[in-house]
Amino acid sequence: MKEYRVTFEPSGRSVFVLPGTKILEAAGRAGIALDTPCGGQGTCGKCRARVSRPSGAPAAPAPSRALGAQDIAAGWRLGCATRIDSDMFVEIPEESRFEHRPQILTGDSGHATAPDPVVSKRHFSLPEPSLDDQRSDLARLRSALGEDVSVPGEILGELPGFLRRNNWRGTAVLTDHTLMGLEPGDTTRSLHAVAFDLGTTTVVGTLLDLLSGREIAVASGINGQTAFGDDVISRIMRIRERGAALAELQQAAAMTLNRLIDELVHESGRSRSDIYEITVAGNSTMQQILCGLDPSSLGEVPFVQVFDSPLDLPAASIGLGVHPGARVFVFPQIGGFVGGDTVAGMLASALDRWDAPVLFIDIGTNGEIVLACDGKLLAASTAAGPAFEGARIRQGMRATAGAIEKVVFADDVAVNVIGNVKPVGLCGTALIDAAAELLRAGILDATGRILPPDEAPSAVPPALRRRLVTQDGETHFMLVPGSESAGGEPIMLWQRDVRELQLASGAIRAGTNILLKRAGIDAGRLGAVLLAGAFGNFIRRNNAQRIGMLPEVQCQSVRFIGNAASLGAKLALVSQAKRAYALDLARRAEHVDLSRDTDFQAEFASAMMFPDAPVPCDVAASQ
């Protein structure tokens, strides 16, 4: 099937998608989360985007009820209602992005977060010493900056020379009330910092202008620690086996961050010393290793963290090459494997400020679930992630070029491949799609068994039935024949893959159910299910509900909020109020250790079964 190229402005990022894919989904593919308060029903008009075609032909049709005639004439369309039917340019204005919907972030003000960073600059011009004014250099500076400003020894050492070389004028860089640097001239118009989402697999760094709160550049890369193991447990075990591995893993993480910093400053024409602060949001293991803290006690019952309250460290002390006085803010942690990335996600989603209970699910290499209900915050962690990242799936792979990322059944199977190349394997979203479609077709039963051709319902189209391959008593489903794959081998959904999916999906659903039970509410009371994380972003909601991973709520209640950990890290960088809010959220959250919950095993066993009946969102058109 032909794919169309969609190029997003102003980022310039391109993706290839199947005809009929919605702009909302294509944008997600490109890492852009559109704001959909109405749940993508085409009613709120918040996800507007301006569409044009390379050919110059008029924009895609679909007169959107939520837009005026003038906007429509100017090319404006709704991302949730407009399908791709040619190569396209799509301009996403800042206000259409989830990250820039302040009313979602604050739940109240309706205004964007005013920048209020911890780091600040002050230009000063001091009177020269004279016979009538023999105050010390320090007293003179403090009279301009405030008597409560503390000055570390290194800066004090520079002070006499600096003041005299620069005619008693310059710019002071302050972090809170501590002087962190002196700069000649007036540099108050330049104040930058980097927010990191430090994932087990992927690290995302964003360079921010702290004065405007705007993003200047984004860079991402694979965490260098992956060479030591794919998941947190294998890295913890490395360190438990050999103490020296802690330093190696720490350096691998720091090198990854340094490489991204280089990219960011290169891209933006800045230098490393222009970075005055760093925030880091990661899971417990990632945060601890980056800070040089032994995570060994996370490797055994009762899963103890080294710290819970946030850390404030010199960037140099963990090997980050930025401004010599820069500090690193490391997010507070909740307990066990529920770490700073979850707190950052909670901050970004402001999940406790909704009118109704809210469920927050962040699926990365691990899956974290938080339920906000009646002022309580319950947080749990599951090891659901790896399957969705392709691990333990026979032909699984990460969502990179060559990965089948979407599977749609019609008379036959249609797949979408990332990067417009021949398929190499399948990633997590395709795994969910395939299972959901097989359930709808009646080829997969509630226990997770792929039926052999002779047991499949008679209504199954022949083209699909021909894809069923039985070997050694088990049946597998061919997604792509060898003739169309990159390697010449067919790409299959193996019976064992379905079992892995049941484990991963069941873990998330069981965790959700336990939290709901703890809070004493039904899923029906949930005002929203917020899906965060790179993976959560690309899930087809109806398919995720069809396999039972998400609770049975109205489809519009399931909202994609993008990379919430990264957004939280950015918010904490830009705003002291947000940082304080994150601390408050972390303090209030209660860690629910699922492994200790007496109901968990029963819930888990039950959640591994696929639901029999279609769920609210299970309509023919996906998304």
Add this chain to the structure above:
Amino acid sequence: MKEYRVTFEPSGRSVFVLPGTKILEAAGRAGIALDTPCGGQGTCGKCRARVSRPSGAPAAPAPSRALGAQDIAAGWRLGCATRIDSDMFVEIPEESRFEHRPQILTGDSGHATAPDPVVSKRHFSLPEPSLDDQRSDLARLRSALGEDVSVPGEILGELPGFLRRNNWRGTAVLTDHTLMGLEPGDTTRSLHAVAFDLGTTTVVGTLLDLLSGREIAVASGINGQTAFGDDVISRIMRIRERGAALAELQQAAAMTLNRLIDELVHESGRSRSDIYEITVAGNSTMQQILCGLDPSSLGEVPFVQVFDSPLDLPAASIGLGVHPGARVFVFPQIGGFVGGDTVAGMLASALDRWDAPVLFIDIGTNGEIVLACDGKLLAASTAAGPAFEGARIRQGMRATAGAIEKVVFADDVAVNVIGNVKPVGLCGTALIDAAAELLRAGILDATGRILPPDEAPSAVPPALRRRLVTQDGETHFMLVPGSESAGGEPIMLWQRDVRELQLASGAIRAGTNILLKRAGIDAGRLGAVLLAGAFGNFIRRNNAQRIGMLPEVQCQSVRFIGNAASLGAKLALVSQAKRAYALDLARRAEHVDLSRDTDFQAEFASAMMFPDAPVPCDVAASQ
């Protein structure tokens, strides 16, 4: 003249003194300041010492009115009333030392300063983590130490391993509310620190037990910076000429401190890592160089310091090898050359807590003067010191072995030489003694001219008259003939030496007069003149008044308070309240720049003239 050996207990220090010297003076010679609230009038009984003779013969006579018969029978005598008439052992109880007179230090309580150091230790025993208690290591530790304890990254890195190796027990070392170290077992009975008096010439370090507040060991040595110049101005000029000299001078100071620390820990059987804090009191130049702060702006008008408020630096940052978490407290400074040693001396003397105005004079390589009057504190600095340390005196030398330290005229000249050896030269006290005795004999006139033999009064004994030597129109006075000196050359008081003395003494007196004038009081209102510093300790009060250096107050008002800078450094180490008091004193003190005072030149010119009339203390018996 024969000298007697006096050995002080418990220190074991010995000095040689002339027959008839008071124990008070001999003790001063040995670096022990006796407490004399009554001014050495033999009435208060505070300076008691137990005297015995090597021969076993009964103690020296002098039935002291202030002592009971039983005490006298047990060998107790008053230091101010008992003269040395043989070799002696003198035991000085702690309560007779100026440093241990708490009522003088606090002015109110009458009780010794209760130790209340910034550094403290806490033994902890934590519950082990369990399924019911999964708190982080940090939260667990904080529940024992306090929620407000902050933990630096390095210590946090050690925490997981430390707790598990030591069964969740150990000792936390805290500086204020920051954890600075973890130690296995219960080490709360051991808590040490070092106080430094960082002089331009001499550095004194005292090892203190912070739990009891007691001194464990004392060590002193020459400041390694003397290789770069004898006085602060020459060292500042070195740095102004060549920036790299700052680092060299800093290292020289740090090496001196490290050498003394080695001596202290060696002597007391401790190790460097047992030192948890350091206080440093020095003049502006010494403190700044030790902290790596360029003192160049002290080398030119308007004499600006780098800092005034106290510094709190990591000991490691200035190259001091003690406990890795140890901090250095550097005393606040007042202005110009009035630095931390003056503040420490003010702290030790509590000069603002007396009922009457108090004048504090600390003569080291520089001379600092502080007047406390009606709640005001006026502080000035003069360059008086070098002459008293032997600099610019033709046969001058420091008060070390071979120095004539005392000169007494009877029919002829009697001198006392330090170390019971042949004389090499004369030190500052002998310079003052000689000038005072020459004035009394009428051989020296008020303008400072040594009269030739034919102009000297007829009453001058022939033995003295024979010592007058006229050369090239100037007359000099021979203190020791060549036949009795170490080098075979006569030791002379040269006419030029008298001029140098006039400059030094005049500077101190002029400074004193300016401060009194600023405060609007006469010297007669002074309740006390406190003499501090190694030199001040050894001065004969009557002689210092005779030459006009000290104002004309009653002799008992002139009090020796020993090394006040060192005592202040110790107090700030032992007590947070004292440290806060030092800050308060420094903040309240007003720096009087004598060089800018319009009256100073006139006062100086007038103060250089020797007084005509005898002063209150000018009695035949010295001291």
